[in-house]
Amino acid sequence: GQRAALSRVRNSGRGPRSFVTVPASHNTFDANDALLNAVTAWSFYPKLAVREGKGWRNVANSQSLSLHPQSVNKLSPALNPPSYLSFYSIMQSNSRFTNAQETAPADPFVLTLLAGDAKFDLYAGVVVIDGNRLRFKVNSWRTCYAVKVLRTKIKEFLAREFKQPGRAVVAERQKAWMKLFGQVFENVEAGRVR
8 A cells, every 4th residue: 555655656766756645644743843843953953053142052062153144043133033943054154154054943841852861950950961061940840850751751752663663553651651742742832831
């Protein structure tokens, strides 16, 4: 069925390209921009820019960055810009500016769940990622612990999926965790997670 259909439309190098309709079973979260931005930020990490005043700083090396003048994320001052942007590349312009290109907003909560190696200081209510590359304050030790557990379960699930992709049997407990993960991203998209 699906495999044969994909083989028929695979680009052979001759003739026009054929576009593939993605099966619904593999396209569950296509309307969730927060989740798509999260996957982008996770895949590009540590290519991440953090907002500092009117400019941006590269998280990986503390280099000062600006956004490409034609970037959709170079917003007018009237709008609230995101705190973090993931980017694909950095290019030196003819002027003195170093521009981040192909940017996408990254939610801080998403970074606590997916980015780098995290250390949780429950008593201080702080999540430190990659040895102080990123630091996030959490409201209480209970919230910090909940984020730690959710992060652990997400990482376990993703590791299993990478080792055995397309496995038909998923345990009910894992389904419950992934449902919770999806609900978290629905709340991130709605702006209710902080």
